[in-house]
Amino acid sequence: MNLYDLSREVRSVLKEDKRDIGGIIHKDKLAFVLVDGLGWNISRGIETSVEPIKIQSIFPSITVTVFATLLTAKRPGEHGILGWRIYNREEGRIVNLIKTLREQSIELDTFFTNTDSVFLMPEVATKSLMNKLQVVPYYTYWDGLYKFKESLENKPSKFIFFYIPYVDAVSHQYGPYHEATTATAKDVMKSLDLLSTRFKDKYTLLITSDHGHTTINKSVNLREDIEFMKEMEFPPYGDARSLMFKGKRPLSVLKKYGTLYEREEIERLIGGTTNVPDFLLIPDEGINVVYWEDDMEHTYKGSHGGLTKDEMEIPLYVYE
Incomplete structure (x- = not known):
């Protein structure tokens, strides 16, 4: 199972068509918690009241x-958002979504429109892909946890989404195996485990990453x-662990940094044909490859976007 499979099951339950039920969700009410950056490699050392299932990201x-x-x-490959920098084919330019989302929301054809759903998001992230949805901002993790508890207790919403960015932020700074990262992950999961156990009779609660x-x-x-720089025909887009290129020929000089994929293999990886790059560079393990000046400002000790097990394997906790 991967996150695409899980999203189809959520849609089936929420839209009541039952076409894509995969046996994970059994109640009509669903709470979905996304703990950013909580890889399987981090979750293995965390004790919870339920055993997680190993699934794949996308x-x-x-x-x-x-x-x-x-x-x-x-x-x-179907929705076309392949990272924080995307190629705008109509305008022939690269768009930085981080900068765009600071100023405006981006229209997305989401199946949550006109559904009984609420989304709990950090205040800084409320301009996002969810401008047509009910988004409730929070200001600290404890504020978010309180609002999540209040939603589970008092609001009869059919779907509650809670996004938590803190494990990701610490892992970027210190690395996934640093004690600061593991301590943050344990604290987050301890509080979520208590809440999920308390409300599992009312909701199916899913916690994943x-x-x-x-x-x-x-x-x-x-x-x-x-x-x-002499060989480049068009600047790269995507991210530091998954760089995408437009051009008529392979950028052979990039092979010293990782593995180059061409269009047919890229379509298999992303599952579609929308805005598919001509070439994709997946850097070797332990390497970030950057081009844009704002990316050079970060000295990350943990990163993601590529295809290693540490990046792709994530836990799924199911409380019912």
């Missing part, structure tokens, strides 16, 4: 891509690669 293993899949029940993290030991600045 590729690219990027938060905005996962959000788009969860909101549409479509593969990345968008991706895991892999340890980063090296960051490569493509602008310093003279051979690449």
Whole structure:
């Protein structure tokens, strides 16, 4: 099972068509918690009242891509959001979604429109892909946890979504195996486990993640690669662990950084044909490859977006 399969089951339950039921959800009311950055590699050391199931993220293993899949029940190759930098084919330019979402929401054809659903999101993330949905902002984790409890107790919503970014933020800074990351993950899961156990008779509660993290030991600045800069026909987009290129020929100089994939294999990975790049670079384990100046500002010790087990394997906790 992967997150695309799970999104189809959520849609089937919420829309009551029952076409894509996979045997995970058995109640009419559903609470879905997304703990950003909680990979299987981190979750293995956390004790909870239920045993997690190992499932797969989707590729690219990027938060905005996962959000788009969860909101549409479509593969990345179908909804076309393949990372924080996307290629706008109509305008022939690369769009930075992080900057765009600071100023405006982006229209997305989500199946949650006109459903009895509520989305609990950090205040800084309320401009997002969910402008037509009921979004309730929160300001700290404890505020969010309180509002989640209040929603479970007092609001008869059929679907409650709670997004938690803190494990991801700490893992980026310290790496996935650092004690700061594992302590954050344990604290988050301890409080969620208590709440989920309390309300599992009323709701099916699912706790999962968008991706895991892999340890980063090296960051490569493509602008310093003279051979690449001479050969480049169009700037890369995507992310530091999944770089995408438009061009008439392979950028052979990139092979020293990782594995290059061409269109047919890329379509298989993303599950569709929308905005498919001509070439895809998956950097070797432990390497971030950056091109844009704002990406160079970060010295991440944990990262994601690629295809390693640490990035793709995530836990699914089911409380019923």
